[in-house]
Amino acid sequence: MGGYCYVLHTMRNLVIHTAFPGDLILLTPLLDRLRRESDLEWLGLVVNPACAPLFHGDPRLDELIVYDKRGRDKGWSAFRQLVRQLKALRVDRVIVPHRSLRSSALAWFSDAYERVGFASAVGTLAYTELVYDNRALHEVERNLALAGPRDEQDPAQAMPTLHKDPAEEARVRSSFEERGLLLPVAMAPASLWATKCWPASHFGRLADLILEATPADIVLLGGPADQALCQEVAAEVHNCRKHRVHNLAGAFTLRESFQALRLCRLALVNDSAPLHLAQAAGVPTFAIFGSTVPEFGFGPRGQRDRIFQHRLECVPCGIHGHRRCPLGTLACLQDLDPQEILPAVLELFATQRTMEGAQT
Numbered sequence: 001m002g003g004y005c006y007v008l009h010t011m012r013n014l015v016i017h018t019a020f021p022g023d024l025i026l027l028t029p030l031l032d033r034l035r036r037e038s039d040l041e042w043l044g045l046v047v048n049p050a051c052a053p054l055f056h057g058d059p060r061l062d063e064l065i066v067y068d069k070r071g072r073d074k075g076w077s078a079f080r081q082l083v084r085q086l087k088a089l090r091v092d093r094v095i096v097p098h099r100s101l102r103s104s105a106l107a108w109f110s111d112a113y114e115r116v117g118f119a120s121a122v123g124t125l126a127y128t129e130l131v132y133d134n135r136a137l138h139e140v141e142r143n144l145a146l147a148g149p150r151d152e153q154d155p156a157q158a159m160p161t162l163h164k165d166p167a168e169e170a171r172v173r174s175s176f177e178e179r180g181l182l183l184p185v186a187m188a189p190a191s192l193w194a195t196k197c198w199p200a201s202h203f204g205r206l207a208d209l210i211l212e213a214t215p216a217d218i219v220l221l222g223g224p225a226d227q228a229l230c231q232e233v234a235a236e237v238h239n240c241r242k243h244r245v246h247n248l249a250g251a252f253t254l255r256e257s258f259q260a261l262r263l264c265r266l267a268l269v270n271d272s273a274p275l276h277l278a279q280a281a282g283v284p285t286f287a288i289f290g291s292t293v294p295e296f297g298f299g300p301r302g303q304r305d306r307i308f309q310h311r312l313e314c315v316p317c318g319i320h321g322h323r324r325c326p327l328g329t330l331a332c333l334q335d336l337d338p339q340e341i342l343p344a345v346l347e348l349f350a351t352q353r354t355m356e357g358a359q360t
Contacts (some may be wrong), residue, residue, distance in 0.1 A: 010041035014091040016106055017047060017098045018067055021254065022273035023139075024051040025280050026298070027097060029158035030143040031060045034095075037147075044089060046082075046106070053254050058163045063089075069102065083109040095146050096121070099133075116146050139297040159301060160280040162258050172252065172259040179246055183216040185345075186264040186283070188274035189233050190226040190249075193321020195291035196271045198333050200229055204236020206268065206338035210345055211241040219264060221257050221274065224250035266348060268341075271321075275300060284348055286341065290333040291317045291325070304351075306344050310336050 013034050017027050024047060034043055044063040045055060052066045067073055067082055079102075086106065093114035094107045104123030107115045115126060120133035131145050141155040176184065189203045207218045218237075220230035230249040237245050252260055257274075261267055261281035269275045271289045275298075278285040284304040292298075293316045294307050309315075312332050317325075325331075 011037070011039050011093055012042040012044075012089065012091045013040060014044045014046065014086065014089065014094045014110065014112065016094060016096045016103050017045070018069055018100075018103060019048075019051075019098055020273065021051050021054060022276040022298070023097075024054060025160045025162065025273070025276040026139045027143055028060075028160045028162065028280065029140050029155075030095070030097070030147060031058075032158075032161065033144055033147050033153070035060045042091075044091070046086075054162060054258075056255075057165060060163070079105075082106065086110045096127075097143050097146060118142075118146070135297065136295075137297060138299070138301060140301065142297065159282075160276060162255075162277075162280045164262075165255065165259070168253075168256050169259045169262070172256050173263065175248075175251070176260070176263055179217075181217045181219065181246070181263075183214070184219045184264045185210060185216045186219045186221055186261055186267040186269075186278070187233065188221045188267065188269045188272070188278075190222045190229055190274075191270045191272035191321065193272075193291075194323055195317070195325055195330065195333075196289075196321040198270055198288045198290065198336065199330075200232035201236055202333075202336065202338050203268070204233040206341055206345075207233060207245060208237045208241060209338055209342045211237065211244050213342070213346060214349055216244075216265070216349075218245045219260065220245065220247045220249055221252070221260060222249035226250070265352060266345065268345075271298065279305075286344065288333070288336065288341075290330070291315060291321055292319070304348065308336060308341055308344075 017024060034040060042062045045061050046065045046067050049066055049068050055061060055064050091112045094110050094112040096103050096107050096117040099118055099121040101122040104121055104126040108126035114128055116129045117127040118133040119130040124130055140158050144155045187203055189200055191197045210216055220233055222230055226249040230247045234245045234247055258277050258281055261278050261283050264283050267278035267283045267285050269278055269287055271292050275287050279300055285300040286306045287300050289307060289309040299307055310332050315332050
């Protein structure tokens, strides 16, 4: 008696996104979504060297490909070498959240029969499917749209995630314990763009107000280049409270900073990568916006998160930040007083204490 033989085709998916670390953190809900697909056989990710540490050992990925487009892989020869590497992977579908011509070209030469990108990308002829880049949505939701409508999870509820590493967590926890940090509050005062940086004096004043009103400790986070800025913040704190300010800029790797944020009660950040790192860590995030606006799709998404901003007539003054204020005043940030943020901090702490009391 004859019968039918059904062969389930499994998919090999490659995601190309060689942007900033914050952009890659916002990509992670898409990786979660792809990993949930029943027909997924293999998932790879192409990133730049700055973002690679975020995904080393990530169980969602079968392969991580590092493309140093501005360093050792700069130029046509290295590009062709990467193309050969991508062709050898024999992927079925390439998804490109990055909107650059180079990323579109990589998709075109990959030999994938499905190539998905945004309709706003440069080089749209490279794609077999174009997705409307809905600027009214959060970047997380825009990225999720690239995978199509097949998913039970509400995109509006999706949050960034990074995998947890027990060894990293142990190192950071040990560092916190050595300093006696029982109620740590993280501050990340740096940004690549000057018009996204709330002044160090304001961060310092807010730190002093928090220390005066609560038993918290302030943990200053950033890279090695941010040590001096963090020292400026610490210098604003009253001498009798300075011992409760811990300048840890440069002390942790990017992944360890994520682990540090997981141990904090609150993260106070600019519109920059630490905002997204805090979101992935699941810590309440208070974000300070200056020349950009949350409507661009890069603000915090959690129920306990808050956004602080003075909406002047000149805001926003661009999609990205600037090296200096076009008007020379930086009023959108200078005029945001630390006293305006303190009540929300105290309210959050009171809520946390109530929740902790209910659990005991």
